[in-house]
Amino acid sequence: MAIGVSANKLEMVQRAKAAADELGIDPEIVFRSVEMAYEKAARAQYGAEQDVRALIDRATGEVDMKRVVTVVEEVENQSAEMTLADAKKLDPDAEIGTEFIDGLPPVDFSRVATQSGKQIILQNLREAKREREFEEFQDRVGEILNGIVRRVEYGNVIVDLGRAEGIIRRNDGIPRENFQLGDRARAYIYDVRRETRGPQIGLSRAHPDFMAALFAQEVPEVYDGIIEIPAVARDAGSRAKIAVISKDSSIDPVGACVGMRGSRVQAVVSELAGEKIDIIPWNPDAATFIVNALQPAEVAKVVLDEDEKRIEVVVPDDQLSLAIGRRGQNVRLASQLTGWSIDIVTETDESERRQREFAERTELFMTALDVDEVVAQLLVTEGFESIEEIAFVEMEELADIEGFDEDTAVELQSRAREHLEKIAAELDAKRKELGVEDGLAALDGVTGELAVAFGTAEEPVKSLEDLAGLTPDDLRGWFESRDGERVRAPGILDAFNLSADEAEDLIVRARVAAGWISEEDYALARADEEAVEELMGAGEMADDADAETAAAVSVATDAEKE
Numbered sequence: 001m002a003i004g005v006s007a008n009k010l011e012m013v014q015r016a017k018a019a020a021d022e023l024g025i026d027p028e029i030v031f032r033s034v035e036m037a038y039e040k041a042a043r044a045q046y047g048a049e050q051d052v053r054a055l056i057d058r059a060t061g062e063v064d065m066k067r068v069v070t071v072v073e074e075v076e077n078q079s080a081e082m083t084l085a086d087a088k089k090l091d092p093d094a095e096i097g098t099e100f101i102d103g104l105p106p107v108d109f110s111r112v113a114t115q116s117g118k119q120i121i122l123q124n125l126r127e128a129k130r131e132r133e134f135e136e137f138q139d140r141v142g143e144i145l146n147g148i149v150r151r152v153e154y155g156n157v158i159v160d161l162g163r164a165e166g167i168i169r170r171n172d173g174i175p176r177e178n179f180q181l182g183d184r185a186r187a188y189i190y191d192v193r194r195e196t197r198g199p200q201i202g203l204s205r206a207h208p209d210f211m212a213a214l215f216a217q218e219v220p221e222v223y224d225g226i227i228e229i230p231a232v233a234r235d236a237g238s239r240a241k242i243a244v245i246s247k248d249s250s251i252d253p254v255g256a257c258v259g260m261r262g263s264r265v266q267a268v269v270s271e272l273a274g275e276k277i278d279i280i281p282w283n284p285d286a287a288t289f290i291v292n293a294l295q296p297a298e299v300a301k302v303v304l305d306e307d308e309k310r311i312e313v314v315v316p317d318d319q320l321s322l323a324i325g326r327r328g329q330n331v332r333l334a335s336q337l338t339g340w341s342i343d344i345v346t347e348t349d350e351s352e353r354r355q356r357e358f359a360e361r362t363e364l365f366m367t368a369l370d371v372d373e374v375v376a377q378l379l380v381t382e383g384f385e386s387i388e389e390i391a392f393v394e395m396e397e398l399a400d401i402e403g404f405d406e407d408t409a410v411e412l413q414s415r416a417r418e419h420l421e422k423i424a425a426e427l428d429a430k431r432k433e434l435g436v437e438d439g440l441a442a443l444d445g446v447t448g449e450l451a452v453a454f455g456t457a458e459e460p461v462k463s464l465e466d467l468a469g470l471t472p473d474d475l476r477g478w479f480e481s482r483d484g485e486r487v488r489a490p491g492i493l494d495a496f497n498l499s500a501d502e503a504e505d506l507i508v509r510a511r512v513a514a515g516w517i518s519e520e521d522y523a524l525a526r527a528d529e530e531a532v533e534e535l536m537g538a539g540e541m542a543d544d545a546d547a548e549t550a551a552a553v554s555v556a557t558d559a560e561k562e
Contacts, residue, residue: 434460
């Protein structure tokens with residue numbers, strides 16, 4: 001009988017280790033789960049309040065059952081705790097924290113206890129398996145994994161990854177790509193979340209980084225870090241643009257990614273169901289990079305607005321459709337790749353617009369300065385765009401214009417200032433008529449046009465307190481949802497194109513002037529903003545330095561080739 005019991009215990013040890021191997025978890029977790037089952041069965045037999053502990057010998061499987069009573073300052077559980085005074089009667093050397101241990105006879109497992117113990121073990125093993133899966137796959141975010149399709153549910157593909165299952169949701173798959181049960185699937189891990197029913201492993205075949213990871217597998221130079229992929233933009237299953245740059249001037253990044261007779265890029269295209277891929281050479285100069293990104297369209301010229309990170313691209317008339325692409329795909333992908341908003345115009349449209357602007361400015365200068373058409377056109381040709389520029393520009397800039405002299409410059413500035421004063425007086429009269437208070441009109445940053453706009457708003461802003469109580473969105477406008485559509489609500493100063501910082505600064509100045517906050521608070525806030533901008537500027541300078549270095553290397557390389 002004794003031999004039989006020993007054999008059963010050894011078998012239990014072997015099964016515990018086998019279960020740990022199968023689930024890929026620490027055997028200690030299995031043994032501890034069995035110990036917890038013994039402890040629960042013992043408490044059911046000897047009392048739920050008892051502190052019962054079980055210890056299984058990891059080699060023989062022998063179970064040692066003990067009941068523990070701990071010495072505490074204040075007894076809350078009579079069955080598992082005792083006071084120091086009572087402990088001293090049993091052991092003069094006892095102190096707080098001392099444990100008195102009594103051995104217990106083997107537990108008699110009833111049918112209910114057996115079932116309960118089984119549930120404890122299974123629950124602990126499930127939780128350990130889920131935790132192991134989470135930790136394993138959490139460290140693998142950003143990798144490509146191969147799996148077997150186990151089922152397809154409502155367009156979502158469940159993939160067996162070996163030790164866990166991942167899901168390719170409908171939006172993360174390539175359109176028109178259908179997986180069947182048993183198909184092999186390659187996908188990119190982009191998210192791993194811990195959830196009650198186990199880790200949710202998010203897989204994607206449409207993610208831009210999936211393409212970058214595929215190139216890393218197919219192109220040794222990318223895998224080794226010699227060629228970098230700074231940006232990827234995709235319309236999954238249709239077309240993609242990928243930017244590449246080489247750290248080694250002797251290696252052509254585009255050629256390396258294309259491969260001999262297109263073998264490398266073709267391998268990626270095949271994996272992505274025929275998706276067309278444009279490989280773009282990255283360039284530190286934004287304009288050059290954007291021109292590259294718009295390939296295969298030809299670009300005549302570009303005009304950058306770095307503050308708004310917006311660029312106007314002028315293309316020949318016959319290149320317009322190519323630059324925009326089918327349903328705007330080419331320009332949309334180029335915008336995603338570069339991070340710039342891109343406006344495409346034809347040379348004809350740009351020429352007509354320039355002529356129109358030239359005529360409008362000429363008319364403005366003729367009317368405001370009371371000069372003839374020739375003088376007005378000279379001013380426009382020299383780049384003057386407004387009366388304010390003429391009024392406050394350095395005198396030498398006007399006098400140096402061909403055909404002008406110092407007397408002409410003085411007269412022009414005098415007329416420009418008279419015109420501005422006249423407009424200002426008219427705006428001030430209009431402002432007073434609308435009831436906008438002098439305090440608001442005198443606030444730093446509030447021009448006559450702004451004051452009139454405050455007075456003519458749907459809900460007029462007439463005092464410093466009115467302005468102080470607004471938010472930047474009230475001035476700039478905001479987006480809201482109406483009948484399921486995203487609609488823009490105009491702001492009070494919508495026509496003035498204020499930035500978020502400008503709008504906020506205007507409101508804060510009003511709060512200071514109205515006495516809502518102190519000058520010191522405002523100065524501290526400005527100092528904090530400037531400190532942050534300084535730090536950001538330092539980072540940008542470092543980036544610019546890196547970019548300049550890369551550009552210098554490129555130029556030197558080109559010179560060597562020539």
